[in-house]
Amino acid sequence: MFSLESFLDVQLVWFALIVTALFLYVLLDGFDLGVGILFPFAPSDECRDRMMNSIAPFWDGNETWLVLSGGGLFAAFPLAYAILMPALYMPVILMLLGLIFRGVAFEFRFKAVKSRFIWDYAFHFGSIVAAFMQGVFLGAFVRGIHVEGRSFAGQPFDWLNAYSFMTGVALLFGYALLGSTWLMMKTDGITGDWARKCASYVLGYVGVFMAIVSISMPVMNEGVRELWFTLPNFYYLVPVPIVTAALIILIWRDLHRGCENRPFFFSIGVFLMGYLGLGISLWPWLVPFAVTFRQAAAAASSQSFLLVGTLVILPVILTYVGYCYYIFRGKVSHEGYY
Amino acid sequence: MIENLDSVLLSRIQFAFTLSFHIFFPAFTIGLASWLAVLEWRLLATGNTVYGVIYRMWVKIFAVTFGMGVVSGVVMSFQFGTNWSVFADKAGNILGPLLGYEVLTSFFLEASFLGIMLFGWNRVDRRIHFAATVIVAAGTLISAFWILSANSWMQTPRGFRIGENGLLYPTDWMQIVFNPSFPFRFVHMVTAAYLTTAFAAGGVGAFYLLRGRHVREGRVILGMAMIMAVFVAPLQLLFGDLHGLNTFSNQPAKVAAIEGLWETRRGAPLILFGWPDQAEEKTKYAVEIPKLSSLILTHDFNGEVRGLKEWPKDQRPPVLWVFWSFRAMVGLGTLMILTGLTALVLYIRKRLFDVRWFQYWCMAMIPAGFAAVLAGWFVTEIGRQPYIIQGVMRTTEAVSPVKALPIAISLGAFILTYAVVFGAGSYYIMKLIRKGPETEAEVYGSHGVKEPPLITGIVSEKE
Numbered sequence: 052m053f054s055l056e057s058f059l060d061v062q063l064v065w066f067a068l069i070v071t072a073l074f075l076y077v078l079l080d081g082f083d084l085g086v087g088i089l090f091p092f093a094p095s096d097e098c099r100d101r102m103m104n105s106i107a108p109f110w111d112g113n114e115t116w117l118v119l120s121g122g123g124l125f126a127a128f129p130l131a132y133a134i135l136m137p138a139l140y141m142p143v144i145l146m147l148l149g150l151i152f153r154g155v156a157f158e159f160r161f162k163a164v165k166s167r168f169i170w171d172y173a174f175h176f177g178s179i180v181a182a183f184m185q186g187v188f189l190g191a192f193v194r195g196i197h198v199e200g201r202s203f204a205g206q207p208f209d210w211l212n213a214y215s216f217m218t219g220v221a222l223l224f225g226y227a228l229l230g231s232t233w234l235m236m237k238t239d240g241i242t243g244d245w246a247r248k249c250a251s252y253v254l255g256y257v258g259v260f261m262a263i264v265s266i267s268m269p270v271m272n273e274g275v276r277e278l279w280f281t282l283p284n285f286y287y288l289v290p291v292p293i294v295t296a297a298l299i300i301l302i303w304r305d306l307h308r309g310c311e312n313r314p315f316f317f318s319i320g321v322f323l324m325g326y327l328g329l330g331i332s333l334w335p336w337l338v339p340f341a342v343t344f345r346q347a348a349a350a351a352s353s354q355s356f357l358l359v360g361t362l363v364i365l366p367v368i369l370t371y372v373g374y375c376y377y378i379f380r381g382k383v384s385h386e387g388y389y
Numbered sequence: 390m391i392e393n394l395d396s397v398l399l400s401r402i403q404f405a406f407t408l409s410f411h412i413f414f415p416a417f418t419i420g421l422a423s424w425l426a427v428l429e430w431r432l433l434a435t436g437n438t439v440y441g442v443i444y445r446m447w448v449k450i451f452a453v454t455f456g457m458g459v460v461s462g463v464v465m466s467f468q469f470g471t472n473w474s475v476f477a478d479k480a481g482n483i484l485g486p487l488l489g490y491e492v493l494t495s496f497f498l499e500a501s502f503l504g505i506m507l508f509g510w511n512r513v514d515r516r517i518h519f520a521a522t523v524i525v526a527a528g529t530l531i532s533a534f535w536i537l538s539a540n541s542w543m544q545t546p547r548g549f550r551i552g553e554n555g556l557l558y559p560t561d562w563m564q565i566v567f568n569p570s571f572p573f574r575f576v577h578m579v580t581a582a583y584l585t586t587a588f589a590a591g592g593v594g595a596f597y598l599l600r601g602r603h604v605r606e607g608r609v610i611l612g613m614a615m616i617m618a619v620f621v622a623p624l625q626l627l628f629g630d631l632h633g634l635n636t637f638s639n640q641p642a643k644v645a646a647i648e649g650l651w652e653t654r655r656g657a658p659l660i661l662f663g664w665p666d667q668a669e670e671k672t673k674y675a676v677e678i679p680k681l682s683s684l685i686l687t688h689d690f691n692g693e694v695r696g697l698k699e700w701p702k703d704q705r706p707p708v709l710w711v712f713w714s715f716r717a718m719v720g721l722g723t724l725m726i727l728t729g730l731t732a733l734v735l736y737i738r739k740r741l742f743d744v745r746w747f748q749y750w751c752m753a754m755i756p757a758g759f760a761a762v763l764a765g766w767f768v769t770e771i772g773r774q775p776y777i778i779q780g781v782m783r784t785t786e787a788v789s790p791v792k793a794l795p796i797a798i799s800l801g802a803f804i805l806t807y808a809v810v811f812g813a814g815s816y817y818i819m820k821l822i823r824k825g826p827e828t829e830a831e832v833y834g835s836h837g838v839k840e841p842p843l844i845t846g847i848v849s850e851k852e
Contacts, residue, residue, distance in 0.1 A: 108504035111459050115496045118466050125469060126489035129481020136470025136477070137789040143471055144799040147464045148806050154460040155810050158453045162817040201478055207795045350482040350558050357486040361493060368497045375501045378513060 055355040065127040065354055066337070066344040068361065072123055074326050076116035077185075078229065078319055083110045085230020087153055087178025088223055089249055090171065098242040099171065105237040105383045107157055112372060114150065126357050130201060131337040131347035138196045138203040139188055142210055146184035153177030179223065186222030190215025193268060193333070198341035214267070221260035225322065227253045232302075232315035239382050243311070250314060251306045258299050261325055265292060268332050274340070275332045288331060295324040397788045399796040400472040403803060405770075407464050409763060410807050414458030416762045419533060419579060420586025421451050422526035424613070425506075429519045443606050445510070446826035447590070450818055452507050457814050459500070461807075466492075472796070476777055476787035483549055483559050484539050487566070491535035499528035530579065537578055541571035543778050544769065545639045557781070569639055573632040574769075580625045581765065584725060585758025587617035592755035593822050595748040603825045608742050611751065615741065618729035625722060630685075636772075637686050640779060641695050642704065643772035646711040648682050649675070650696045657682040657694035662716070665708040670698060672712075706774045714767035721761035728754060 055061050083106040093099050125132040136143060156174035160167050187210060194214060197205035231253060234246035269276040279288055302317045337344040348354065425444055432440035466488070469477045505513060505521040513521075548564030549557045559565055591614025597607030637644045649665045649672040650657055659681035663672040683692040697705050728750065735741040777784040 108508050111456070111503065112497065112500040114459065114463065115492065115500045118463055118496055119492045121466050121470075122485075122488050122492045125466075125477060125481055126485030129478055129485055132470045132481065133474035133478035133789075136467060137474045137791045140471050140789070140791050140795050140799070143467055144802065147467060148802055150463060151460040151806055151810060155456055155814065158456045159813055159817055162453070162820060202474065202790050204790070207792050349485060350556075352559050352562075353482040353486050356559070356562055357489045360490055364493045368493065368501075371501050372497065375504050378505060378509065 054351045055358060056351045061351060061354045061358060062345055062348045064358060065123075065348070066335075068365075069120060069123045069127060070330065072116055073120040074323070076113070076120055077326070078322060079109070079113035079116055081226045081322070082106070082229040082233040082315075083113055084153075084178045084182045085226035085228065086234065087174050087230070088182060088227045089230050089234075089246075090175045090178070092249070094241055094245050098238075098245065101238050101242050101383050102234060103157065103160070103174075105234065108375065108379045110154070110157060112375065114154070127349055127354055128337055128344060128347040129349050131342060131344070133201070134196060134198055134203050134338050134342065138205060139191060139210055141207065142184040142187045142191070146181045149177040149180030149182075149184065151177070153181065182223050182226045183219040186219035186225075187211075187215045189222065189329075190218035192339060193218075193329070194271070195340045196338050198338060214271075217260075218264065221257075221264065224253050224256040224260060225325075228257050228318050229315070229322070232318045236312045236315045237383055239311075247306055251303070254299065254302055254306070257321065258296075261295065261321075264325075265328060268329075272332075272340075278332065291324055291328050291331070295321060295328075298324065396791060396793040396796050397785050399793055399800055400788050400791075401784065403796060403800045404468060404472060406800070407461065407468065407803055407807075409766070410811065411458065411461040411465055412762060412766060413759055414454050414461060415529070415533070416582045416585045416759060417454050417589065418451065418458055419529040419582035420584070421447065421454065421590075422522070422529045423583065424586055424590065425451060426519075426522045426526040427613075429522050433515065433519055439605055439609055442826045443609060446606075446821070448507065449821055452503075453814055453818055453821070455499075455503060457810065460810075464803075470789075472789050472791070473777070473787045474789040476782065479555060479782065479787075480557050480778060483542065483557055483565055487535050487539040487542070491532055491539075495528045495532035495535065499525050499532070502528070533579055533582070534575060537575045538566050538568070538571050541574045542566075542568045544568075544574075544773055545570040546778050546781055551781075557778075570632075570635055573628070573635045577625070577628045577632045577765075578762075580621060580628055581758065581762050583617060584621060584625060585762055587614040587621070588725065588728075588751075588754045588758045589756075590614050591618070592752045595751035596822070597825060598742055599745065599748040599752070606826045611742065614751075615729065615732035615736070618725060619733050620729075622722070622725040622729045626726065629719075629722065634686065636769075640772065642697065642700050643706060643711065643769070644686065645695055645697045645699070646706045646708045646772055647715045647768065648694065649708065649712045650682065650694060651698050652696040653693065653699055654696065655683065655693050656680045656691045657686075657696075659685065663712075665712045667705070667708055704775065706772050711768055711772045714764045714771070718761050718764040718768060721757050721764070724754065724757060725761075 086102050086106050090099060090102065093102060121132070124135075152173040154177075156170040156177065160170035160174065163170055190212070191210035194212070196203065197209065228250060231246045231250035235243055235250060238246065269279055278284060298317050298320045302314045302321070305314045305317065333339055335343045335345070337347045425447060428440045428444045428447070431437065432444065469484075469488075502521040502524045505518065506525055509518055509521065542565055545568045547568045548559060548561035550560050552558050591611050594607045594610030594612075594614060597603040598611060633644070633647075645651075646665075648657070649660045649663055651670050651672065656679070658677035658679045660672055661676045661678065663675035663677075665672045680690045682694055684690055686692065686694055697708065731747065731750075732741060735744055735747060741747075773779055775783055775785070777787045
C-alpha cells in the first residue's frame with residue numbers, strides 16, 4: 052500500500068501540520084472572536100458597524116481553520132479525536148452553539164431593523180461562549196484526560212474546575228487583545244482610539260494570566276517541572292518567557308506612542324510564545340498524559356494519502372487566503388457607512 | 390426517566406436532526422452558486438443588466454443561506470467525535486482523509502472567495518468577480534464530491550481490510566473513493582440540488598409575476614427555472630432509477646424495505662401504497678401492480694426480488710420510514726416533471742408568464758425540492774440501518790462513551806438553537822424576497838454598505 056513513511060516521518064509532519072492549523076485558527080478566529088467580545092462596549096452603533104465590516108469578509112475563512120484542525124485531527128490522529136471529543140462533550144457543544152449564534156449574526160444584524168440588538172447580543176455572547184470554551188479546553192487539556200483502553204473513561208463534568216474556568220477567562224482576555232489591536236489596525240477615528248484604550252486595558256490582564264498559567268503548569272505536573280527546570284534545558288527554554296515579557300512591553304510602548312499596526316503583530320508574537328511554551332510542556336502528548344501523537348496516528352497509508360494532497364493544496368490555500376486579505380487591506384473608512 | 394434514556398437513540402436523533410437541518414443549506418447553495426455563476430456569465434456575455442439585478446438580489450440570499458450552512462456544518466464535523474467516537478476511531482483511517490480532502494479542496498475555497506463574491510462587486514475587476522463566483526460554485530461541487538464519497542463508502546464499503554484490533558485499514562484508495570454507489574449518489578444528489586434551487590427560485594419569480602412587481606426579473610427567473618424543470622426533472626427520474634438499480638445489487642435489504650416486500654418471489658408486484666408492519670412482517674392494505682417491481686428492478690417480468698424475510702430480524706431496516714420516505718420523494722419528483730410539462734405546453738401557447746393558476750402552482754412548489762431531498766436522505770440513511778457501515782459495523786457499536794444526560798441536554802439545546810436560527814433565517818430571506826431586486830442604487834453585498842470603500846479612495850485619502 053502507498054506510503055511516504057520510507058523517506059519522511061509522516062507522523063511528525065502531521066503533528067506539526069495540525070499544531071500549525073490550530074495555531075492559525077487561534078490567531079485568525081481569535082481576532083474576530085475578540086471583536087465580538089468587545090462589541091457592546093464600543094462607543095456607538097456606527098463604531099459597531101465598522102467593527103463588523105472589518106471582519107465580515109474574513110470570519111468564515113477564519114473559522115475554516117477550526118474545521119481543518121478538527122477534520123485533520125480526525126484524519127491523521129483518529130484515536131486522539133475519538134478520545135478528546137467525548138471527554139470535552141459539553142464544552143465542544145457549547146462552543147459550537149456559540150459559534151452558530153455569532154456566525155449567523157453577521158448576516159442577520161444587517162437585515163434586521165428593530166431586532167438588531169438581539170443579533171448584536173447574539174454576536175457578543177456567542178463570541179464569549181465560544182472563546183471561553185476554547186479556554187476551558189486548554190485547562191482541561193493540561194490537567195490531563197482520563198483514558199482507559201482506547202476511549203475516554205472520565206465523568207461528564209471532568210472538564211469543569213476552577214483551573215479550566217481560569218484558562219477560559221484568560222483566553223477571553225487574550226482574544227480581546229488580538230481583537231482590539233486588529234481594530235487599531237483596521238479602523239481609525241473614534242473606533243481606533245477606543246480600540247487603543249481597550250488594548251491597553253486588556254494587555255495587563257493578558258500578562259497576569261500568562262504568568263499564572265506558566266507558573267501553574269510546572270507546579271501541577273512533575274514532568275513539566277523536570278522538563279523546564281533541569282539543566283541544560285533551562286538555558287534553552289528560558290528565552291520563551293523572556294521574549295514574551297519583552298513583547299508585552301513593546302506593545303505597551305506602541306500603544307502609548309500611537310503605532311497602529313505593530314501592536315497586532317506583537318500580539319501575534321505573544322500568542323506564538325504562549326503556544327510554544329504549552330507545546331514544549333505537553334510534547335509529545337496529544338491526549339495529555341495518556342496518548343502520544345505516535346500512538347494516536349492513523350495508518351501510514353491514510354496519513355500519506357492525505358499528506359500528498361495537503362502539501363500541494365496548503366500552499367495554494369495560503370496564497371488565496373493571503374490574496375483575500377490583500378484585497379480587503381487598508382482601513383475600513385468613514386465614508387459609505389451609515 | 391433520564392436513566393432509561395438510551396444514549397444510542399439520543400445520539401441518533403441528535404445526528405439525524407442536525408444533519409436534516411444542515412442538508413437544507415447545501416441542497417440550496419449548490420444549486421444557487423451554479424445559478425449565480427450562470428447569471429453573471431449571461432451578464433458579462435450579453436451586457437443585459439437584468440441578470441446583474443437578479444444576481445445581486447440572490448447573492449444576498451446566498452449569503453444568509455451559506456452562513457447558516459457553514460455554522461451547521463461545523464457542528465457536523467465535530468459530531469463524529471462527540472457522539473460516534475468508536476466509529477471515528479475504527480473508521481478514521483478511511484473516512485478521515487476523505488473529510489480532510491473536503492476541508493482542504495473545498496471549504497477554504499468557498500469561504501475565501503465568498504468574501505470577494507459578496508463584498509468585491511466594485512472592488513475587483515468584473516472578470517475576477519465572475520471568477521470568484523465560479524470558484525465558489527466549483528467549491529460547492531467539490532465539497533459534495535468528497536462528502537458523498539464518504540457517505541457512499543458507508544453504504545458500499547470497498548478497498549479496506551479489518552485489522553486484528555478491529556480497526557479498518559485502507560487497501561485501495563481508488564476503490565474507497567470511487568466505491569460502487571458513489572457515482573450514482575453524486576449525480577443524483579447534485580441534480581436534486583439543482584432542482585431544489587430551480588423550484589425555490591421559480592416560485593419566487595412566479596410570485597413577482599403574480600403581484601405584477603419586478604416583472605422583467607420575474608420572467609427571467611421563472612423562465613430559467615422552468616428550463617430546469619423541463620430538461621432536468623425527467624433526467625433525474627433516469628438518474629434515480631439507475632441509483633435504485635445500483636442499490637438493488639449492493640444493498641438489497643434497503644430495496645426490499647423501499648418496496649415493502651417481505652417474501653422473496655419471482656414476478657414481484659409493485660406496491661404503490663400500503664402500511665408495512667415490522668412486527669407482523671407484512672405490508673397491510675397494499676395497493677399493488679402485478680409484476681412491476683420485478684420488471685423495474687430486474688428488467689424481467691419474472692425476475693427474482695428478495696424480500697425482507699431473507700434477513701434476520703435484527704438486520705432489517707425500519708421499513709415504514711423507508712417505504713414512505715421513498716414514496717414522498719418519488720411523488721414530489723413526479724410533480725416536478727408534471728410542472729415542467731405544463732410549463733412546456735404553456736410556453737408553446739405563449740402563455741407561460743401570464744397564467745395565474747400556474748403562478749400559484751409554482752409558488753406552492755417552492756418547498757418541493759427541499760422536501761424531496763430530505764425524503765431521499767431518509768430513504769438511504771434509514772435504509773442502511775441497523776448498520777452505520779453496511780455489513781461491517783452496527784450503529785449501536787459506534788456510539789461514544791458519553792452518558793445519556795449530556796446528550797439529552799445537547800439535543801434540547803440544538804433543537805432550541807436551530808429553531809431560533811432557522812426561524813430568523815427564513816424570516817430574513819422572506820424579507821429579502823418581498824423587497825425584491827433593487828434596480829436603482831448599487832446595493833453592495835449583504836452588509837448594507839451602500840458604497841464600497843474603494844482601494845483608490847483609501848489610498849488618496851491617506852495622501
